[in-house]
Amino acid sequence: MKTKDIIALYEKFVLSTYHRAPFSIAKGKGSKVWDLEGKEYLDFFPGWAVSGLGHCHPDVVHAIKNQARKLLHVPNNYYSLKQAQLAQKIVGRSFPGRVFFCNSGAEAMEAAIKFVRKFGSKSGRYEMMTMEGAFHGRTLAALAATGKYYQGFEPLPEGFKQVPFNDFESLKNAVGPKTIAVALELIQGEGGIQVANPEYVRKVRALCDEKKLLLIFDEVQTGMGRTGKWFAFQHYGVEPDLMALAKSLGSGVPIGALVVNNKIKEEVLTPGTHASTYGGNPLVTAAGLSVFKAIEKGKLLKNAVEMGAYLKSALETLKGKYSFIKEVRGIGLMLGMELDRPGAELVTQAREAGLLINCTQERVLRIMPAMIVTKRQIDQAIRVLDQVLGQG
Secondary structure, eight states: OHHHHHHHHHHSOOOOSOOOSSEEEEEEEEEEEOOOOOOOOOOOOOOTTTTOOOOOOOHHHHHHHHHHOOOOOOOSOOHHHHHHHHHHHHHHHHHHHEEEEEEEHHHHHHHHHHHHHHHGGGGGOOOOETTOOOOSSSSSSHHHTSSOOOOTTTSSOOOOEEEEEEEEHHHHHHHTTEEEEEEOOSETTTTEEEOOOOOHHHHHHHHHHHHTTTEEEEEEETTTTTTSSSSGGGGOOOOOOEEOOOOGGBBOOOOOOEEEEEEEOOSSSTTTTOOSSSOHHHHHHHHHHHHHHHHHHTHHHHHHHHHHHHHHHHHHHHHHOOOOEEEEEEETTTEEEEEESOHHHHHHHHHHHHHEEEEETTTTTEEEOOTTHHHHHHHHHHHHHHHHHOOO
């Protein structure tokens, strides 16, 4: 079967909810993928950060195969060993707390929204402050928190207010008597790799403490080592009250998690108040444990720091060469290159030349290779980018 045959099947049987590039990936290994026709690509945007370890990491494949032979699913009214072990691992690498498992980043944020609503119900507070440029998922409540992509889906749940990102005074002035929480991404991925200012984050934490608000960090894209630390908040010297995780946590299998800080003494999500049928099943939690193992064994946090600096330097060199590159920004292996013109065509040209990247906010090339990336692969990617930018 060829790509054109797959496209024909999609046109007949699959809803058109995505803008799809006209190629189909048949297999992947590490930072490389191959399409149905056998062409090789260097993947520097593996699944919106899902494949943080690259494609089909041996530790993850082994864990999934081993678990699949034993048990795929148990209901959450029973105890599950690997779910408990993964929760312990997440807490051990983040902050003292407890974990709720679900299937995606949107569901993790949905759990956070329900948590803060329940937490604030006794005092009549329900409003959540979120940031312009944010992206928190596609459920109705997550869309309301995001503040865009909701046309045609109104009325949305009320109780969400957006303020400018990195603008503390705007946030402070917007907080009112009904406010119960503040949610933000420390690096806005869909927002164009916009990085939170450290002083801003510290002030937000202090404001939440002063006003008795819950601080939520959406680390769905930044979590699990992409920035060179286990979680992006560790660059800032503050802890959240709630943290949403997904994507690289499963390295290809669907898993999400909400981590609740032990500083919250009240029992909020009690039995019957929230649930997820598939959340934290043995297959996905086995994969999650293998992700921690692979990062630790491969010293991938160190690699993310070193290769992130190497890649950023190379992108800065391109910026010096091409005047239409306005800025290079990001942390670790979560980088963006802002242009003074649309970038979609450059993404297409890069793909045709064998490099997969992404464009967000129309003008920001998003470059987020797997944590296993090497200097040689970065050099190869930069050569392709140089060639493509030179044509632009």
